[in-house]
Amino acid sequence: MSGSKVTTLREAVTEHVRDGMTVALEGFGHLIPFAAGHEIIRQRRRDLTVCRMTPDILTDQLLVAGCVSRLVASFFASGSAGSLYEIRRRVEHHDPAPLETEEYSHYGMYCRYEAGAKRLPFQPLLSYVGSDLPELNPRIRAVESPYGEGKVYVVPPLNPDVTVVHAQRADASGNTQLWGITGAQAPAAYAASAVIVTVEEVVAPEVVRADPNRTLIPAHAVDAVVEVPGGAHPSYAQGCYDRDSAFYREWTPISRDREAALAWIDEWIHGTADHAAYLAELGQARWEGLRVAPAPSGSVSYGRRKE
């Protein structure tokens, strides 16, 4: 058992996220740590290497705000919502500056976190044979299997300076429980030197310990715990609130126009003191529209020895 790691988002970002760091902000379409990313923008961090399997709107916003010089990723759009135009401007027109990118497939990127978490020198996978990706990214290399089945491609470990994840709940010591799509959060956390967890709710240790299978990131891997209700908006938290698909559609025209994107950052991030103020700006009516009806899991019994 460790003591309380509960802090504020401002303090957690101030302490753990410094200019020039490699920062993983994971969450595969779900539980994207938007509130933490927005706080990084508010604190005007610079020259970050951002790691995200799917950059999503969050990376587009971090880029617009001038926080990012390098991107490590495996998909460069925002799913059904279309293009991320700040990324495209940087890559296609070097406007306002080129963006250094390091590109993998989803499984390749996941294997990088796995190798990082396990402190392996590399991890093999069966992808890329015949693909141009290893030519585009010379960090995807090949090794001869020592067991005689030919060469396979390998990816190097990814060890972020800090990994930030959002989850449904954690206790004060950092035992973090998440459900639904769990993405690369667990390996990205174990791969990192420091881990910030933002949660919808900080719960009592008994709540966590009543369902230990739900803990994906134990307290020993966590450095800071921050309660940030709605912290994944405009992405979603399974069972809490749904994705704000209207915002995802709204971002396309905003990001298409760099001036509009800069104005959005000024109004919604620099213009709000913290995530609670951002949510207040969003309005109660919009938030109510994102609420989901309950669909409880039922419960299992872990049993205990009889007295």
Add this chain to the structure above:
Amino acid sequence: MTADSPSPDGAASTAEPSTAEPSTGDATATDGATDRAAPLSDVPPHSAEFLATVAARELAGRRRVFAGVGLPTLAVDLARRTVDPGVELVYESGVVGAHPEAMAEGIADSVLVSGAEAMLSMDALFGYVLQGGHVDVGFLGAAQVDRIGNINTSVIGDWQRPEVRLPGSGGASDIIASAREIVVVLRRHDPHALPAEVDFCTSPSPARARRREGFHQPAGAGVTTVITPLGILRRPDRYGELELAAVHPGVTVAEATGDVGWDLRVRADVAETPRPRAEDVRLLREEIDTVRLYLR
């Protein structure tokens, strides 16, 4: 693990008889199936409704389908409601056996999770399910597919200073290596979408993989089927090139072969694609994509 199984020949040929609809309503109406008398729709072949219906029919008889974003989402939903309720949907987000109550807006939508048969880690999904050989069909969108079935979803033009930066691999280059076969839906049928050779090979065909000597070869047969707004292209075998297997109603063979970046071969048995039933289109519009996210 052997590189030559499953037989792509078998995969390609089973696709034809599994097509749920006869080519026209006046064919052998002997088995009394109500579908044969079902009214047909006249939606144009380039419409999302038409392409989704054709794609849905390709899934009949397949067990486990790895679905991507966009038209594949519509097609797998329609397939479950029409040609094959038993199709098991797998998504790269870790969802296995999805039973969505509403149309998924993307592969990480919460509706895919609620009520699913399993919610796996991405390591289990890509490592055990996909790389372990449990996916029958990978269903992908693409910007370009070339003569031998290489897929480009990365860049158009120069790699370092591209004309268009596309989304990149996502799971596609992992899926093509290990799914038994790949079905691609293209929204365009012209030399840009169907070039002789892709500008960038994100997801390689087995023929291209074979040129990397000394490598453990991928198990998958690669792209077996490409559905376009003009017709259906198929590859006859693992290392072969795409051939015109069907044209959509109102499209001539010459139109379909003339607008491709290479000299497209025509199969001797080239067929006309059966029209969607009115019911297919109704399901797509009124029950599946009610918000018109993919049906525009």
